[in-house]
Amino acid sequence: MKKFLLFVVVLSMLLTTAVGCSSNKPAPLTDDLGRTLVLKGVPQKIVSLAPSSTEILFALGLGSKVVGTDDDSNYPAAATTLPHVGSGYPSFSIETIVSLKPDMVVAFGYSLPDYVTKLENLGIPVVVLAPKGVNGVISDISLIGKITGAISQAKTLTTSIQNSLNNIESRVKGVTIPRVLWEFDGTDPSKPWIAGPGSFNDSMITLAGGQNAGDIGPTSSWQMSTEDIIKADPQIIILDDYQFGVTVQSVEQRPGWSTITAVKNGAIYPITDSDLIDRPGPRVIDGLQILAQDIHPELFK
Amino acid sequence: MPSEPTDLLLQDVSFSYSGGFALHNINLFVPTGQMAGLLGPNGSGKTTLLKLATGVLTPADGNVLVGGENLRKLSRREVAQKIAVVPQQFDIPFAYTVEEVVLLGRTPFVRGLIGDDKKGLQIAITALDAAGMIEFRNRYFNELSGGERQKVVLAMALAQEPTLLLLDEPTAHLDIAHQIEILELLRKLNRDKKVTVVAAMHDLNLSALYFDRLVLMDHGSIFADGSPDAVITKEIIFNVFSASVEVSRHPKTLVPQIMILPPNH
Amino acid sequence: MFGLAIAVIAVMLLSVSVGPIKISVMDIAKMLLHKIGLYGNTSGWQPTQETIVFQVRLPRVIGAALVGAALSTAGVLFQGLLRNPMADPYVIGTAAGAAFGAALAMLLPLSVVFYGFGLVPIAAFLGALGSVLIVYRLARFGGKAPIVSMLLAGFVVSSFLVAIVMLLLTMSDRLGLKLQQVFSFLMGGISVTYWQQITVIAPLVIISIVVTRFFAGHLNGFSVGEEGAAYLGINVEREKIIILGIGSLLTACAVSIGGLIGFVGLIMPHAMRLILGPDHRFLLPASALAGASFLMLADLLARTLLNPAEIPVGVLTALIGAPFFIYLLRRTRREYAF
Numbered sequence: 049m050k051k052f053l054l055f056v057v058v059l060s061m062l063l064t065t066a067v068g069c070s071s072n073k074p075a076p077l078t079d080d081l082g083r084t085l086v087l088k089g090v091p092q093k094i095v096s097l098a099p100s101s102t103e104i105l106f107a108l109g110l111g112s113k114v115v116g117t118d119d120d121s122n123y124p125a126a127a128t129t130l131p132h133v134g135s136g137y138p139s140f141s142i143e144t145i146v147s148l149k150p151d152m153v154v155a156f157g158y159s160l161p162d163y164v165t166k167l168e169n170l171g172i173p174v175v176v177l178a179p180k181g182v183n184g185v186i187s188d189i190s191l192i193g194k195i196t197g198a199i200s201q202a203k204t205l206t207t208s209i210q211n212s213l214n215n216i217e218s219r220v221k222g223v224t225i226p227r228v229l230w231e232f233d234g235t236d237p238s239k240p241w242i243a244g245p246g247s248f249n250d251s252m253i254t255l256a257g258g259q260n261a262g263d264i265g266p267t268s269s270w271q272m273s274t275e276d277i278i279k280a281d282p283q284i285i286i287l288d289d290y291q292f293g294v295t296v297q298s299v300e301q302r303p304g305w306s307t308i309t310a311v312k313n314g315a316i317y318p319i320t321d322s323d324l325i326d327r328p329g330p331r332v333i334d335g336l337q338i339l340a341q342d343i344h345p346e347l348f349k
Numbered sequence: 350m351p352s353e354p355t356d357l358l359l360q361d362v363s364f365s366y367s368g369g370f371a372l373h374n375i376n377l378f379v380p381t382g383q384m385a386g387l388l389g390p391n392g393s394g395k396t397t398l399l400k401l402a403t404g405v406l407t408p409a410d411g412n413v414l415v416g417g418e419n420l421r422k423l424s425r426r427e428v429a430q431k432i433a434v435v436p437q438q439f440d441i442p443f444a445y446t447v448e449e450v451v452l453l454g455r456t457p458f459v460r461g462l463i464g465d466d467k468k469g470l471q472i473a474i475t476a477l478d479a480a481g482m483i484e485f486r487n488r489y490f491n492e493l494s495g496g497e498r499q500k501v502v503l504a505m506a507l508a509q510e511p512t513l514l515l516l517d518e519p520t521a522h523l524d525i526a527h528q529i530e531i532l533e534l535l536r537k538l539n540r541d542k543k544v545t546v547v548a549a550m551h552d553l554n555l556s557a558l559y560f561d562r563l564v565l566m567d568h569g570s571i572f573a574d575g576s577p578d579a580v581i582t583k584e585i586i587f588n589v590f591s592a593s594v595e596v597s598r599h600p601k602t603l604v605p606q607i608m609i610l611p612p613n614h
Numbered sequence: 615m616f617g618l619a620i621a622v623i624a625v626m627l628l629s630v631s632v633g634p635i636k637i638s639v640m641d642i643a644k645m646l647l648h649k650i651g652l653y654g655n656t657s658g659w660q661p662t663q664e665t666i667v668f669q670v671r672l673p674r675v676i677g678a679a680l681v682g683a684a685l686s687t688a689g690v691l692f693q694g695l696l697r698n699p700m701a702d703p704y705v706i707g708t709a710a711g712a713a714f715g716a717a718l719a720m721l722l723p724l725s726v727v728f729y730g731f732g733l734v735p736i737a738a739f740l741g742a743l744g745s746v747l748i749v750y751r752l753a754r755f756g757g758k759a760p761i762v763s764m765l766l767a768g769f770v771v772s773s774f775l776v777a778i779v780m781l782l783l784t785m786s787d788r789l790g791l792k793l794q795q796v797f798s799f800l801m802g803g804i805s806v807t808y809w810q811q812i813t814v815i816a817p818l819v820i821i822s823i824v825v826t827r828f829f830a831g832h833l834n835g836f837s838v839g840e841e842g843a844a845y846l847g848i849n850v851e852r853e854k855i856i857i858l859g860i861g862s863l864l865t866a867c868a869v870s871i872g873g874l875i876g877f878v879g880l881i882m883p884h885a886m887r888l889i890l891g892p893d894h895r896f897l898l899p900a901s902a903l904a905g906a907s908f909l910m911l912a913d914l915l916a917r918t919l920l921n922p923a924e925i926p927v928g929v930l931t932a933l934i935g936a937p938f939f940i941y942l943l944r945r946t947r948r949e950y951a952f
Contacts, residue, residue, distance in 0.1 A: 120787075135787060235720065235734055235795045238674065238807040239924065266923040269794060274670050274807075276922040278662070279634045293725025303669040303808055307662045367756065405844045429847025436845065441837050442697050443892035449834075456835045457847030509846075 077194060080178035081160055087173055090197045091152035095133060095145055098156035101177060102127050103329035104189055105154070107205055108198040116148045123323065123331075142166055154192070179328045181251035182213055182336060189330065209333045213255070216340050219347050220257025228258035228343060229282035229310070232269060234294040237302050239271040248328060249288075256340040257347075258284065274304050284343055285310040287318040288326065294318075317342040355416040355431060355512035355545055356381045357402060362411035364401055372397055372569045375411070379547055379562075381512075384539040386556040387549040388580070389566035390590055395549040396437075398566065399515050402547065404428045415513060429457035433511035437518050439502050440491075447485045447493070447501050451477050454508025469508075476507035480534060496527030503531065507538070514538070516548040520555065528552075532559045557581055557604040565589060581605040615896070618903035622679065625907045629675040629914045630667060634921055637663050669809075676816070677806035678913040678927075679906040681872040682882075684819045684864040686905025687826060689879035690886075690897055691861035694833040695854065696761050702880035703865040706768035706858075707745035710775035712869040715741025716799050717779045720792045730808030734799070735870040742866035745771055750858065758851055761840060802875035802928030804913050815867050822860050822867075823902050829857060830894040837892070877931040878905055881939050888942050908935070 077085045095116040096102040102121035105114050111126055119135040121127045131148060134141040136156075140163055145153065153167055153174045164174045175195065179185045186206050193202020230243035230253065243249035243260060247268035253260045261282040262272060272280075285308075287294055296316045305311050319325055325335030341348040357379040365371035372394050379385050387395045400406040401413055404420040413420045415431055433454070441450065454476065455469035477483050480500045485493065490501060499519065506514060516535070520528040536559055538544045550556040556563055557577040565573040565580050567589045573580045586594050586607060594607040631639045641659045645667055688703035696705070704710075715737035726733040749771050753763035783789055783796065806812065826833075832853055835843045844850050868875070882905045883897065890896045912930045919925060 233792065233795055235732065235792070236798070236803075236805045236807075237732070238670075238805050239803070241794060264922050266920070271798065271803075271924055272922060273634075273917060273924060275666060276634050278666060278670070293723055295725070298725065298727070303673070304665055307665050403845060405841065425844060425849045426847040429845065432845075434845040436839075436842060439838060439842065442699060443837055443887065445834075445837065445892055449891075449893060450838075453835055453838065453846060456831055459831050 077191065079175045079191065080184070080188065081157075081176045083160075083176065085173060085175060085195065087152065087195065089151075091150075091195065093148065093150045093152075094196075095148055095150040095153045096121060097133070097136065097140060097153060098177070099123065099323070100179075100185075100327045100329035101154040101156060101192075103327070103331060104192055105196075107330040108189070108193060108196065108201045110192075110196055110198055113196070115150055116145065136161075139163060142170075146170055146172070152195070177328075179248075181248065182209070182255055182332055185328050185330070185332055186210060186213075188328075205330060209330065212333045212337070216257075216336060217255065220340060220344055223257060223344060223347065225257060225259045226283040226343060227261040227280060228253045228284045228286060229261045229272075229277065229280070230286045230288060231294075231299075232288050233292070234287075234289050234299070235292070236271070237274075237298075239273045240277075240289075241269055242272040242277075243288075244268045244270045249286075249326070252325070252332075252336055252339055253343075256336055256343050258339075258343040274302070278304055278307055281307075281309050283309045283313070283315060285316045286339070286342065287316060288322060290318040290320060290322075315342075357513055357545065357547065358412075358414040359398070359402065360412045360414065362401060362408040362413060364397065364406060364408045364410075366397075370394075370397075370569065372401070375401075375571060377564060377571065377574070379545060381545055382539065382543045383562055384536065384546040384560050385548075385562045385564060386560035387547060387564050387566065388551075388553065388556060389572075393566040393589075394569045395566055396517055397569075399434070399517055399547070399549055402515055403432050403434050426457050429509065431511060432513045432515060433506035433509040435499075435502050435506045435514070435516040435519055437521060439498065445490050447477070447482065447488050447490055448473065450490045450501055451504045451508050454505040457509060472510060473504075473508045476504045477501075479507055479538070480504035481530070496523045496530070499523060499527070499531060500534075503534065511544065513545045513547070516546070518549050518551055521551060528555060535559070553581060553586075554606045557606060558599065558602060577604050581607060615899060615903070618900060618907070621907050622903050622910075625910045626675055626679060629678070629910045630671045632914055632918055633666070633671055635663070635666055637667060642667055673806045673809050673812050674804055674913070675910055676812055677871045678804045678910045680812070680815055680819045681804065681868045681875065682878060682905035682907070682909025682912075683823060683902040684868040684905075685875065685879040685909075686882035686886075686901040687823050687898060688861045688864040688868070689881075690883040690894065690901045691826060691833070691857050691864075692879075693883050694894060695836055695857050695861070696765060697837060697839065698765070699884065700880070701765075702876070703861065703868070704772075704874070704876070704879070706764055706862075707749045707771040707775070708742040708862055708865040708869070709874050710772035710779075711741035711743070711745025712738040712866070712874065713741070713779050713800060714745070714775040715739070716873075717782050717789065717796060720795060721782065721786060721789055729814045730810035731814070731870065735805075735811075738799070738873075739866045739870040742869050743862055745775060746858065746862040750855070759854065761854075798926065799873040801926035802873040802931075803916070803924065803926050804872050804909075806871055811871065815871060819864060819867050822864050823898070826857075826860060826898050827895070829853065830898055833857070833894040833898075834892075872927065875909070875928045875931060877928065877935050878909060881935050882908060885939055885942055888945075 079085060092113055093115045094105060094113050096105055096114055097118045099121045102117050103123055106124050106127060114130060116131045116133050117127055119132045133144045142163060150172060153172055155161060155164055155174050155176045157176055158178045164176060167174050177188045179188050186209055189206050190202050193199050230249045231240050233241035242262035244265035244267050245263040250260045250263055261280040265272060296318060299316055300311050310316055324331055325339060359375045359377040362375040363373055389395050401408055420428060451473045455466060455473060459466055480503050482500050482504055519531050532555060535546055539546050563577055563580040564571060572589055573585050581596060583594060583596050586592060593610040595610055596605050596607055599606045631637060631642050645659060645664055685703055692701040692703060692705060693699060716734050719733040719737035724733055728736055749764060749767045750759055752767040753759040832848050835846045835848050840850050883901050886897055886901045886904055890900055912927050912934060916925045916927045916930045
């Protein structure tokens with residue numbers, strides 16, 4: 049009897065190990081657009097098609113594996129010397145990408161860009177990132193970590209970002225939520241372009257303890273008339289068009305805007321480093337910190 | 350209608366288009382009250398001469414004088430108060446009524462912000478009546494037939510109360526009845542109101558019937574100038590038109606009439 | 615005509631009274647009267663309401679009226695001068711020139727404010743006028759600029775400038791960031807921020823429109839062709855330049871406030887011709903007044919229908935204008951309707 053039981057136990061252990069091994073194959077990975085990724089091993093030569101992706105790769109210590117970037121990748125400094133493959137606008141140079149012989153391309157886009165299909169037809173796997181909010185960035189970092197085998201570096205980075213995020217969230221919890229207006233483009237001062245619902249900036253505002261006054265609009269970027277802005281009466285205005293010459297003073301002088309609380313209180317904050325706050329990469333948490341300071345100066349000294 | 354007599358004088362006039370065609374040394378005097386016909390093959394310079402006579406083209410050499418005044422010294426407005434033109438082609442892209450079109454003839458006399466020009470309207474109506482088109486007053490110009498339109502255009506010219514009336518092939522494209530109608534009208538104007546008339550004509554026989562003086566042009570110069578008898582001769586017609594004709598006399602009026610001799614008869 | 619004038623005022627009052635923030639017509643009337651010294655009692659409305667009416671709504675509504683009047687009048691002028699019922703204020707290159715100017719301005723990192731106008735409207739204004747100048751010079755030969763040549767030159771210059779704008783859009787990252795704004799300009803929308811803009815544009819537009827009235831008889835004369843017009847005593851080349859100039863100035867003014875608003879300049883003259891006939895002495899003032907009312911109405915709908923989102927005015931002018939025009943067309947029994 050004992051011998052028989054021992055035999056059953058050993059047999060079942062062997063069986064479970066065998067079964068367990070086969071289910072230890074990693075679950076298929078999907079990118080932000082829900083596409084299943086098929087990779088032939090750990091990528092060694094990566095092309096990044098967005099500044100945010102470049103930053104993620106370098107932050108994970110994968111800088112040596114990046115063989116090319118888009119024209120606008122400007123951080124970190126090491127990335128600027130890499131070969132450029134064009135810019136998303138109007139379109140990347142497929143030929144240049146292919147000539148770098150990458151075994152993975154990291155792209156960015158909330159809908160599938162058509163160059164992705166072209167690249168995949170040429171046998172180059174493409175990962176598309178489309179982060180929604182800071183949490184989206186965190187999951188992107190994990191994803192890249194899993195794909196490239198830099199799992200522990202990814203964990204370190206995401207933990208750090210998550211901690212900072214939790215810190216900010218806990219500080220702004222329960223505090224009154226001011227109305228925030230985020231201006232993209234003030235070329236037409238009578239109806240400037242405003243961050244609307246579903247935009248990245250919209251999620252940033254919420255995380256920083258504010259309420260996006262522009263979320264009553266139809267799209268993620270829309271023109272809001274002066275009268276509607278006056279009606280919404282934002283308490284804080286963020287100027288994301290500094291580089292086009294829009295100054296705090298010019299905003300204050302817009303007719304009718306003197307009735308707006310943000311103008312009355314001088315709470316108009318221009319963004320001087322939009323790379324920090326508009327780029328969905330690892331440094332976005334620093335941008336969020338700055339935003340939270342603007343929205344709740346009393347909480348962040 | 351006119352209050353002062355007007356004659357037309359082209360003095361040593363030369364002109365050339367940039368394309369090359371030129372008028373040389375034109376000397377032509379049309380005394381007040383004359384009805385002169387301008388003849389010549391296509392491209393001989395009839396239309397060009399008329400345009401020089403109106404001042405729309407400026408001669409390179411020589412002068413054009415109307416009633417003794419040099420056209421170079423007159424503004425377009427002043428010219429239009431003396432000279433009226435009935436051009437060959439006339440089409441209006443908008444729905445003006447006949448009355449509105451004839452009223453256009455008052456343009457050279459209207460000043461600035463005129464709301465109602467009662468006197469002008471009266472003159473326009475008279476002109477329309479003289480052209481025999483008074484019943485068409487409220488019809489749309491574009492709805493009229495070719496002959497009817499030509500008469501309206503003539504009425505418009507008459508509304509200018511010109512002392513000199515120039516016409517560019519007024520009978521072209523019209524059927525016989527209308528051709529005669531127009532020419533009768535012109536003759537009546539000329540005889541009754543002493544309007545000087547110069548018309549470019551293509552029909553030699555009709556010209557001989559209605560005009561006291563014919564000016565025949567060829568290759569930019571005046572080839573012959575005089576009464577129908579003097580101008581319409583077998584030799585002259587052959588030289589200028591390269592056509593063989595037989596010239597006979599009109600049974601009633603005795604003016605020369607041509608009969609075409611086709612080459613194979 | 616008097617009726618049209620009353621309509622303009624009524625529409626203006628209506629337009630000013632409608633908006634996201636509720637202000638009654640009575641209050642607005644009182645505010646206006648108070649402003650000109652006829653009403654002493656200042657209670658009954660809040661200062662923010664007054665700010666909104668006088669600093670936000672009124673300039674915009676007046677801007678819409680001016681644009682509507684300017685485009686309609688320009689349309690009449692070009693249709694009459696070019697003897698072409700299909701002509702609109704943009705036909706000899708003004709639209710392409712304005713788009714070119716605007717695109718260039720959006721490329722530059724300058725922030726200029728001149729009498730309330732930013733770089734974009736100024737560049738659009740200059741671009742519109744500049745392109746007409748080029749078209750005229752191209753068409754001019756031997757001291758004359760025949761109308762057919764101008765139409766052709768207009769087409770050619772427009773195509774060229776549009777191609778350059780497309781090129782800029784493709785090649786410039788910076789312009790790519792401004793793509794939405796470029797598009798917004800092209801679709802048209804009343805954009806008045808400062809009263810100064812009105813004080814500059816209003817006299818230009820109003821005086822131009824009044825001056826055109828003096829040319830009404832001669833515009834009628836142009837209907838018979840350039841040659842016929844000369845026979846009627848019109849100094850054709852000189853008046854062509856003047857009428858072209860005024861038409862282009864009106865269009866440039868309209869573009870500087872409203873971007874490229876289409877449809878009004880083409881259809882309003884036709885609509886008025888169907889009602890009043892082609893005599894320019896009536897057509898000109900009527901088109902200006904009707905155009906003003908129409909555009910104020912279109913702008914009103916543009917900003918209220920999908921509030922807070924705004925429909926581009928050019929879209930609305932076509933949406934309401936087209937059915938209205940078809941209705942007019944069917945009502946008229948003339949074959950040669952225009």
